[in-house]
Amino acid sequence: MPKPFLLLTQANCPACVRLERMLSGPLxxxxxxxxxxxxxxxxxxxxxxxxxxxxxxxxxxxxxxxxGRQVTGAGSLHEVRLLLGV
Structure with missing residues (x-):
């Protein structure tokens, strides 16, 4: 069964690192x-x-x-929480 969310990311992307840190840190x-x-x-x-x-x-x-709802860029913690249903 597929996971309910996708994270599309790539190397050498500071915003990608920031979002991954947000998911690991504050969340x-x-x-x-x-x-x-x-x-x-x-x-x-x-x-x-x-x-x-x-x-x-x-x-x-x-x-x-x-x-298909999405947060692009690093987004804000609030936007990420809304999407994840936190």
Whole structure:
């Protein structure tokens, strides 16, 4: 069963690092089990397919599967919490 959220990310992306730190720090890693991380360098084909499916034009993008709602860029902690349903 697919995880309910996707995180599209890539290397050399300061905003990606900031969002990953936000998920690990203030949110204490509580949501990592619900997030499928897709790194461009690990599987570019899957990354591009998902980016196209959800209309993602920049990284990072935290996407809710099904609805397509997303937080792009580093976002704010408030935006991330709203998307994750915290």
């Amino acid at each position: 204490r890693g509580a949501y990592w089990e619900q997030i499928e991380v897709v790194r461009r360098e690990d599987d570019e084909r899957q990354f591009l397919a998902l980016a196209g499916e959800y209309g993602v034009r920049s990284t990072p993008a935290l996407v809710e599967r099904g609805t």
